[in-house]
Amino acid sequence: MDTRSVRQYGPPGKVPDDMGNDQHHSETTLRVNGKPHTLTVDHRRVLLDLLREDLGLTGAKKGCDHGQCGACTVLVDGRRLNSCLLFAVALDGCDVTTVEGLAGDGEEPHPLQRAFLERDAFQCGYCTPGQICSAVGVLAEAAAGHPSHVTDPGAPSGQPVPLDRDEIRERLSGNLCRCGAYPRIAEAVEDVIP
Amino acid sequence: MTGSVGAPAERREGREKVSGTARYAAEYHVPGRAQAWPVPAAVARGRVTGVDTAAALTVPGVLAVLTHENAPRLREPDDATLAVLQDPRVPHRGWFVALVVAETLEAARAGAAAVRVAYDAEGHDVALTASHPGLYVPEEANAGAPGLREQGDPDGAFDSAAARVDVVYRVPPLHNHPMEPHASTARWEDGRLTVHTSSQGTNAVRAALAGLFGLPEERIVVTAEHVGGGFGSKGTPRPDVVLAAMAARQTGRPVTVSLPRRYLPAVVGHRAPTLHRLRLGADEDGHLSSLTHEVGTHTSRIKEFVEHAAVPARVMYAAPHRRTVHRVAALDVPSPSWMRAPGEAPGMYALESAMDELATELDMDPIELRVRNEPDVEPDSGLPFSSRHLVECLREGARRFGWAGRDPRPGTRREGPLLRGTGVAAATYPVMVGPSTAAARALPDGTYLVRVNATDIGTGARTVLAQVGADALGVPLERVRIEIGSSELPSAPLAGGSSGTASWGWAVHEACARLARRLAEHTGPLPEQGVEARADTTGTADAESERARHAFGAHFAEVAVDTVSGEVRVGRLLGVYAAGRVLNARTGRSQFVGGMTMGLGMALTEGSTMDAAFGDFTESDLASYHVPVHADVGEIEAHWLDEDDPWLNPMGSKGIGEIGIVGTAAAIGNAVHHATGVRFRELPLTPDRVLTGMLGARA
Numbered sequence A: 001m002d003t004r005s006v007r008q009y010g011p012p013g014k015v016p017d018d019m020g021n022d023q024h025h026s027e028t029t030l031r032v033n034g035k036p037h038t039l040t041v042d043h044r045r046v047l048l049d050l051l052r053e054d055l056g057l058t059g060a061k062k063g064c065d066h067g068q069c070g071a072c073t074v075l076v077d078g079r080r081l082n083s084c085l086l087f088a089v090a091l092d093g094c095d096v097t098t099v100e101g102l103a104g105d106g107e108e109p110h111p112l113q114r115a116f117l118e119r120d121a122f123q124c125g126y127c128t129p130g131q132i133c134s135a136v137g138v139l140a141e142a143a144a145g146h147p148s149h150v151t152d153p154g155a156p157s158g159q160p161v162p163l164d165r166d167e168i169r170e171r172l173s174g175n176l177c178r179c180g181a182y183p184r185i186a187e188a189v190e191d192v193i194p
Numbered sequence B: 001m002t003g004s005v006g007a008p009a010e011r012r013e014g015r016e017k018v019s020g021t022a023r024y025a026a027e028y029h030v031p032g033r034a035q036a037w038p039v040p041a042a043v044a045r046g047r048v049t050g051v052d053t054a055a056a057l058t059v060p061g062v063l064a065v066l067t068h069e070n071a072p073r074l075r076e077p078d079d080a081t082l083a084v085l086q087d088p089r090v091p092h093r094g095w096f097v098a099l100v101v102a103e104t105l106e107a108a109r110a111g112a113a114a115v116r117v118a119y120d121a122e123g124h125d126v127a128l129t130a131s132h133p134g135l136y137v138p139e140e141a142n143a144g145a146p147g148l149r150e151q152g153d154p155d156g157a158f159d160s161a162a163a164r165v166d167v168v169y170r171v172p173p174l175h176n177h178p179m180e181p182h183a184s185t186a187r188w189e190d191g192r193l194t195v196h197t198s199s200q201g202t203n204a205v206r207a208a209l210a211g212l213f214g215l216p217e218e219r220i221v222v223t224a225e226h227v228g229g230g231f232g233s234k235g236t237p238r239p240d241v242v243l244a245a246m247a248a249r250q251t252g253r254p255v256t257v258s259l260p261r262r263y264l265p266a267v268v269g270h271r272a273p274t275l276h277r278l279r280l281g282a283d284e285d286g287h288l289s290s291l292t293h294e295v296g297t298h299t300s301r302i303k304e305f306v307e308h309a310a311v312p313a314r315v316m317y318a319a320p321h322r323r324t325v326h327r328v329a330a331l332d333v334p335s336p337s338w339m340r341a342p343g344e345a346p347g348m349y350a351l352e353s354a355m356d357e358l359a360t361e362l363d364m365d366p367i368e369l370r371v372r373n374e375p376d377v378e379p380d381s382g383l384p385f386s387s388r389h390l391v392e393c394l395r396e397g398a399r400r401f402g403w404a405g406r407d408p409r410p411g412t413r414r415e416g417p418l419l420r421g422t423g424v425a426a427a428t429y430p431v432m433v434g435p436s437t438a439a440a441r442a443l444p445d446g447t448y449l450v451r452v453n454a455t456d457i458g459t460g461a462r463t464v465l466a467q468v469g470a471d472a473l474g475v476p477l478e479r480v481r482i483e484i485g486s487s488e489l490p491s492a493p494l495a496g497g498s499s500g501t502a503s504w505g506w507a508v509h510e511a512c513a514r515l516a517r518r519l520a521e522h523t524g525p526l527p528e529q530g531v532e533a534r535a536d537t538t539g540t541a542d543a544e545s546e547r548a549r550h551a552f553g554a555h556f557a558e559v560a561v562d563t564v565s566g567e568v569r570v571g572r573l574l575g576v577y578a579a580g581r582v583l584n585a586r587t588g589r590s591q592f593v594g595g596m597t598m599g600l601g602m603a604l605t606e607g608s609t610m611d612a613a614f615g616d617f618t619e620s621d622l623a624s625y626h627v628p629v630h631a632d633v634g635e636i637e638a639h640w641l642d643e644d645d646p647w648l649n650p651m652g653s654k655g656i657g658e659i660g661i662v663g664t665a666a667a668i669g670n671a672v673h674h675a676t677g678v679r680f681r682e683l684p685l686t687p688d689r690v691l692t693g694m695l696g697a698r699a
C-alpha cells in the first residue's frame, strides 16, 4: 500500500514517527473485501475516500458526501452504512465489504448483481453499487428480525420479517436513484429473497 | 435484418456497473493527481475586491490557490458561465471566485475554508414576479422557438366563448441533481490536454476547451466513458472541466475537480421557475376557439436562457385563435439551463392542468375533451404531422388503466382518512436529430467494430447502437463491438434533446449498411486491418422536414390524499407512448419509467426557492431538495404503441428520454383534484400546501 500521499504533510515542524503517526494521522488497519490493509490515515479521511483514493476501490460512489444519498453504502462488519459519514481512523479492526467484494473470489456475480442485470435495475449505474450493498444489508436485517417503519407493530419480535414490496421500498429509501430505476430495483431484490 | 432492433438486449456495460468497475470522471487514478475544491461567492451581486490566500497556502498539502488575479487567462467563451476566475465580477451567489488545489480532498477542502474573500457587494434582485418590470419578450426562447406567436384574435374569441378557463399556474425552480456530481480530471502533457469528464457530449467539451485555451482540437482528448446521469445539466461543458484544465496547467499536475453537491444548483444550471397564465375558451361541445399560454420566467445577468414553456401549446390542440408568449427577466440569479424536457415539462403541466379545469367546467370527460380538440395539422405551423397517435395513447391508456366508468365527481371517494382520485394528462416531445459521423469495420476474426462518439448517460447507448449496427450489417448482435465516449472517435452530437440515439444511430446505420455493401463486393479473406466504411449524416439528418415531428403520450395517475397529514401518495402511474419504433424494449422501458419518476418528483416533492434576501437557492442539497425515494414510488407501468413513421430516420425511432416526465405532474395534479375537489395550481404538492388548501376549501 502506497501511503506517501498521506505521510508527506503532517503539520509543519512536526516530525512523524516511524509509522507516519502525528497528531493528524494514525495508523489504521482495516480488512477490505477480505484483505487486510494498514494505512497511515489523515484523521479527517472518511471511509469512502479511503476506499476510493487510497485503495482505488471506486465502486462505492460519492453522490453527496453528506449522508443524504446512499451512493456510498458499504457493509461494515456486515451492517450497511454510509461510508461518507465514517471517519476511517475510527474503524480500526473493522471488516469492510464493498460492491467489488460481494462476488467473493469467483467469476460469478453475487445473486443481487445478477438480478440487477436481469431486471435492468439501473441506468447510469452511479447509485447501483450503493443500492446493491444496501439491499444485501436489508436482507440480513430482515432475516435478523429488525423491524422497519412499515413493519406491522404486532409482528413477533425477533422473528424474521417477511420482505414484501412496501418493506423493500421503505428499507431502501436511503438510496436515491435519480434515473428512477426504483420499480426494477424492488423487483430485483424480490428475486433474491430466499 | 437479423432482428436485433427492438429486442430487450441486456446492457453491454451492465456487468461493470453492478460490479463497481465502471469508471466515472473522478475515478481516474493518474499518477500524481491532485484534488481541487472551489470557493463560491458569498454575495449575490458585486465585485471581489481582494482574495487573501495566505492562510490557505499554509494549510499542509495545499499546492495552489487560483483566483481571478492569477488563474490562466482564457479566451472569451460563447457561454459566459465558463469564464471562471477571469474577472472580479460576481454575477450571482455561488459563482466560483477561487479554487484550491491540494494533495488530497481533505487538504483542498480545508484550504478552501481558509480562503478569505472581500467583496464590494451591490444590491441584488432575484425575485421573479408576474409583473416584474424587467420582463421582456425575447426574440427566441430555448431551442430556437420564437418568443411570441399569435394567430387570429385570441382575446376577442376568449371573451365570447361559452366556456372559459382563466388560470395561473406556477412551477418552482427545479434542480437536475444527477447522482454523479459534475466532475472532471484533467492533465497536460507536452502541450496536449487530456480530460475525463462527466458530460453528455465530449465533442462539445473539446470544442469549448479548444476555444478557451486557444488550442487546436487535435491536441485535446476528452472522454466520458461512464456518466452518472445528466438530465440536461451536463449537456454542454460546465465550470468543473474548465477549472480542472486551468488547475492542471497552473500546477503541472493532473487535477480532479469534483463539485460538492451543495455547489451544483448555482453553477450547473437549473430549470427556471415559470409563471403561467392560461386562457382557454371553448364552445359547449368543448371545441377550443381560443388558447392563450403566457409564460414568465427568469434568466441570469450573463446568459439568456428562456424556458420555452409556451411551446407545447403550439403543438397540442386545434384552436383558431391563439397566443403563446414568453417573457423573461434577467435577474441576479444563477444561469438556468436544460433540465429534462425543458419547456415541455412545465408547459404541459400548466396546459394539461388547465385542460382538466376546462373539462370540469364543461362537465365533460377529460379524455373526450382532448379527442375533440385533436388537430389535423400542427396548429402553429400548419404542417402535417409525420405521425400523431395521441388519441390512440389516450384510448389504450384508458383501457389499461381502467378509466371507463370513472365517477367524475371530485372529492367523493373517501376511505377512512384518505380521499382517492384518478387523473389523466397528455404528453408531447419534439423529434430532434442532428448530424453525426460513425465508422464501422469488419475484422478478419468475423467481428465488427463500430465507432462513434456517442455518450451513454444511462440510456444504454452502447447496447442500442450495437443493435442498430447488427441489423444494418445483417449479423448477430454478439459479433458487433462498439466504442463510444471519446473525442478520439468519429465525432457525434450530445446525448440531449432525446436526440442521441436517432442522431448516432442514423450514422451507425449508414456506416454499417455501406460496410455491408462493400463486404458483398469483397472476395477472398479480409486484410489484417479489416475493411472499414464511414458515414457522415450532415445534410441529411439535419435537413428541414416537411412534417411536424413529435412523440406523444398519455399519462394516468391514481392517488390517495391523506386528509389528516396532507400527504399525497401515488399508488399507480401508467404511461402509453407513441414514439416511433422503440429500439430496445428493456432499456426503453427504463427510460420511460425514469422520466415518469422524475415527473412524480416534480409533482410531489421537488421544489427550490430563491431566497430573496441572500440570493441563493435554499434547497441546495439532497436533504432539502427532495428527489423521489423508493418509498414514494408505487407501481409504474410504461407501454408503447407500434408506430410506423417513415419521416424520421432509418430506424424509425423518436426520442424517448424525456417524454416520460412531460405529462406526469399534470396527471397527478388532476388526480389530486379528483380526489379532493381542490385545485392546486402551484407545485410541488407537499403536505403543507395540500393540507392548507383542503382546510381553506372547507372553511
Ligand code: FES
Binding pocket: A061, A062, A063, A064, A065, A066, A067, A068, A069, A070, A071, A072, A073, A082, A083, A084, A085
Ligand atoms: S455520498 Fe454518502 S450518502 Fe451520499
Ligand code: FES
Binding pocket: A121, A122, A123, A124, A125, A126, A127, A128, A176, A177, A178, A179, A180, A181, B179, B228, B229, B458
Ligand atoms: S441508475 Fe442512475 S442514479 Fe440510479
